[in-house]
Amino acid sequence: MLSKKLTSIRARLFFASALLLPVFLGVTGFFLDRAFQTSLIAAEKARLQRNIYLLYSAADLPGRVLKKNEKPRLVMPKELRDKDFERINSGLYGYLFNDKKELIWQSNSTSLQTPPTYDQISPELNADQSAEIIFEFDNENYFVAYSDIFWEVAKNREIPFRFVAVHDSEDFIAERKAYRNQLWQWLGAVGILLLVAQTAILRWGLSPLKKLAVALNAMQSGDTRDIEGDHPDELQDIVDNLNQVLAREQALRQRYRNSLSDLAHSLKTPLAVMQAKLSQVSADEELQSLAAEQVARMNQVVSYQLQRAVSSQQQGSHQRADLEPIVQRLLNALQKVYSHKGIDVKSTLAPHSIFAGDEQDLMEVIGNITENAFKYGKSQVLITSELKDNQLLVSIADDGPGIPTEQQTRILERGHRLDTSLPGQGIGLAVTADIIHSYGGTLSVCLSPLGGALFQLTLPLAHLS
Secondary structure, X not given: OHHHHOOOHHHHHHHHHHHHHHHXXXXXXXXXXXXHHHHHHHXXXXXXXXXXXXXXXXXXXXXXXOOOOXXXXXXXXXXXXXXXXXXXXXXXXXXXXXXXXXXXXXXXXXXXXXXXXXXHHOOOOOEOOEEEEEEEEOOEEEEEEEEEEEEEEEOOEEEEEEEEEEEXXXXXXXXXXXXXXXXXXXXXXXXXXXXXXXXXXXXXXXXXHHHHHHHHHHHHOOOOOOOOOOOOHHHHHHHHHHHHHHHHHHHHHHHHHHHHHHHHHHHHHHHHHHHHHHHHOOOOHHXXXXXXXXXXXXXXXXXXXXXXXXXXXXXXXXXXXXXXXXXXXXXXXXXXXXXXXXXXXXXXXXXXXXXXXOHHHHHHHHHHXXXXXXXXXXXXXXXXXXXXXXXXXXXXXXXXXXXXXXXXXXXXXXXXXXXXXXXXOOOHHHHHHHHHHHOOOEEXXXXXXXXXXXXXXXXXXXXXX
């Protein structure tokens, strides 16, 4: 089912878009998500850096004189200006470590928190440097910024301290989740909108092809002589070339018609003389009847060949031909011609065996094959028809010598004959095949159940009105 749909250009383009669009939107969403996450991390880093600066500014050394061997101790105010450092479990926490890796101060917001160790943050001392990392303690993820400062307590005397600001990742995760939800919802909506737009664009973009198909149908049905209408630049060159080809074909067909007209005119007078002379002869009535019938048939053939040069079915006219009377007419004539052979003919035709085409074409097809059956058959000829899948199937069999398998295709070629002992030019079957193919039918040759050749024809079936 899918392969049938993909024979359409519109289906192929839509299917390709349906495959590529999710990939494109997925890659776009991935990079947008990464960009947003990077911006969130940068904002966290900037915020923690400001908090480090706040801790710097709040720290101070006591102004009193230190005792001997007493180390200076930084003093932090009871309350910091940033209220998040004061509110318990606010998510923002501050710590201060001395040079012995001891925690000497922590903000009021850490009352219910387990503080990180010095080594958890960084075991190495990085003077005047700050870094941000994500690490886990108390089974939670945190953003951490720290700075190692050498504080000058006396001339040529400095003591290192580590200022640490910690912020939990709840706000970060919540913002990222909300953004992702919105991002994929909007990208999904955009994807659906783009598919709808793509469908509309395809319909609009391929409409000239539909218009071209309508113009071709009008030309084929005989309403117009060529392909009419204005077409896009990409198609106009094709249309112009097709019209040139059609014009040349029409000119060639006109020359054929003129030649056949000349031929018909040349044969008309001799045939008229023969027919008039036959009407005066009174010797053998049967011979007279046969000759008159064949002269009339010759007139009919000439007229038919003239008509065939500008075939009515190619010009779009819709005709019908009943198979049964044509078969009976041909059998009556052929039984007289081959009466010396005593051919036993049986015809089993399905009711409503109506050919969707020209009567003369059907007579030419059935006549050529049936005449071969009489010519090469020994004593039997069988003609049958059946209706199947809106097609008319006709079989003509004989009990003659048959046709070898390797020759069953070659005999349909113009000028090819198997038996040169009998009269003929070897064009009857080729003409028959051409007519059948012009209607979209088929002609096949195989072994007959009677022992000779079996010709099977598939022709279009006319619908009953």
